Amino acid sequence: MGILDGKVALVTGAGRGIGREHALMMASEGARVVVNDLGGDAAGGGGDTTPAQETVADIEAMGGEAVVNGGNVAKFDEAGAMVQQAIDTYGDINIVVNNAGILRDRMLFSMSEDDWDAVIGVHLKGTFGPSQHAATYWREKAKAGEDVYGRIINTASPSGIYGNVGQTNYGAAKAGIAAFSIIAAQELVQYGVTVNCLAPTAWSRMTAPLMGGDDAPDDLKEQISPRWIAVITAWLASPEAANVTGRCFDIRGDQLGIAEGWHLGPVATQTDDPGDMGPVVAELMSKARLNASMSGRDHEGHGFPSQSI
Ligand code: NAI
Numbered sequence: 001m002g003i004l005d006g007k008v009a010l011v012t013g014a015g016r017g018i019g020r021e022h023a024l025m026m027a028s029e030g031a032r033v034v035v036n037d038l039g040g041d042a043a044g045g046g047g048d049t050t051p052a053q054e055t056v057a058d059i060e061a062m063g064g065e066a067v068v069n070g071g072n073v074a075k076f077d078e079a080g081a082m083v084q085q086a087i088d089t090y091g092d093i094n095i096v097v098n099n100a101g102i103l104r105d106r107m108l109f110s111m112s113e114d115d116w117d118a119v120i121g122v123h124l125k126g127t128f129g130p131s132q133h134a135a136t137y138w139r140e141k142a143k144a145g146e147d148v149y150g151r152i153i154n155t156a157s158p159s160g161i162y163g164n165v166g167q168t169n170y171g172a173a174k175a176g177i178a179a180f181s182i183i184a185a186q187e188l189v190q191y192g193v194t195v196n197c198l199a200p201t202a203w204s205r206m207t208a209p210l211m212g213g214d215d216a217p218d219d220l221k222e223q224i225s226p227r228w229i230a231v232i233t234a235w236l237a238s239p240e241a242a243n244v245t246g247r248c249f250d251i252r253g254d255q256l257g258i259a260e261g262w263h264l265g266p267v268a269t270q271t272d273d274p275g276d277m278g279p280v281v282a283e284l285m286s287k288a289r290l291n292a293s294m295s296g297r298d299h300e301g302h303g304f305p306s307q308s309i
Contacts, residue, residue, distance in 0.1 A: 002030030003238040007149065008090040010034040010082050010130060012073045013100030015051025017204030018155070018226040022097050023055050025230035026237065027064035031095065034086045035059070036069040042205055044102035044118050047072075065090075073100045074121035079129025083137060094149045095237040096134045098127040098177075101155065103206055105166040116169045123173035127154050127180060131195075135188060142191045150193030151237045154181045156248060158199050161259050162292040174199075178248050182261065185246030194245035196236050199259055201252040202226040223253045232256055250296055259296060265289060 009026045013019040015037030023033050035055045039048035049070040059066040067089055071078035086093040102122050104115040131152050138150045159167045160174020181197035188195055203211065203221045211220065229251050235241055236249075250257040266287035268280050290298040 002028065003240070004095070004234060005030035007031045007094040007237065008034075008086050008092045009095035009097065009237065010036060010069075010086050010093060010134075011097040011099060012036045012082070012126065012130060013038075014055050014097075015039055015049075017206060018200055018202055018229045019097070019099040020051075020055050021226045021230040022099060022233050023066065024058060024062075025227070025234045026095065026097075027059040027066060028062065029234050029238075031237070032065040032090045033059060033067075034069050034082060034089070035066050036071060036073070036082050036100070038070060038072050038100070040102070042102060043104055044122060073098070073126030073129055076125070076129045076132075079126070080133040082130055083133040087137070092149075093134055093137060095151045096130050096153070097233060097237075098130055098152070098154045100126055101206065103170060105170065107166055108168050111169060119169040120173050120176075123155075123170065124176045124180070127177050131180075131184060135184070135193070138188070138191050138193055148191050148193065149239075150188065150191065151241070152181075152184065152188075152193065152195040153233050153236050154178075154195070154197040156181070156197045156199045158201060158250065158294050158296065161199055161248060161250075161261075162294050162296055164294055178259075178261070181248065182246045189245060192242070194236070194241065196245060197248045198229060198233065199248055199250045200226075200229040201250075202229050225253070228253050257296065 004026055009031045011019050011023045014023040014035040023035050027033050035052045037052035039051050040046045049068055052068045056066040056068050069082050069085055071082050073079055083093050104119050106115055138148045142148050154177050156178040157174040159171045161178050164171055178197055181195050185195040201224055203224050204226055232249055248259040250259045266284050268284050271277055293299045
């Protein structure tokens, strides 16, 4: 018996890295899986279904059921076809894990329109597409009086919710995904569908170059194995997680945290004259919590973001 017995899952970007671990974990817990992966390079160029085929072969080798989907999550109709493939192949769709991703890191002044559009397209629109098609299906099922079992698990990033230099495109997409998750959770709660998001840190093709590449120690790769991201994800997809929604989980190896979202901090009364605002803002800033660094903790060092004026 697995915690996902009888469930049908779509995992995007499941040919490699974190998505592959999601697919393997879900299959090992009894889910049947549509393994989507466009199979391009880390910047989104090209395409090759071999990685997705390998994930499916590994699932089948352990006695599970899975099918390949080679679609592009950034294309709305192809996202719809992924959801439909689950329904046509396995009779339902219960779990959508929006995971596919690319990187085009540049400083803002060097970022091209194409770098912006590609990253926003794969991450933000690529989260909207499968979610929108699944939500439409679940709502129609509910209206027809049928039981609905729905879970959406999206992939944000520490870069999006805390901020990281060189990633205005990626971080904006990821912050958007965190906001999307909160709002979709509010909208779908009436159907019993949960929506949560992940802010992972894991060893993968995407992050290896930032973490020492081939020279990185093996124990680091073990400590932040992408398998850790799949543990909480499989649980969030399970029946026991029915009341967990609108949350963002920060996962670093075996450390699991909840990232607490924007809150209104201290407040003050504005002056009529902008020239008199300095002391008002100074007091507010002295009381306000600092933004987080990439660790998720209050920012320290370099006086940024500044706490005084
Ligand atoms: P990865 O590069 O190993 O895997 C991403 C997969 O997505 C690739 O197999 C790629 O072919 C696929 N993909 C890319 N564009 C696609 C498209 N348009 N349609 C379908 N598939 C597509 O990267 P990794 O690290 O496994 O990343 C997975 C997710 O986790 C991404 O959303 C990433 O932004 C996010 N993430 C990862 C972190 C990490 O530490 N590894 C940190 C924060 C977020």
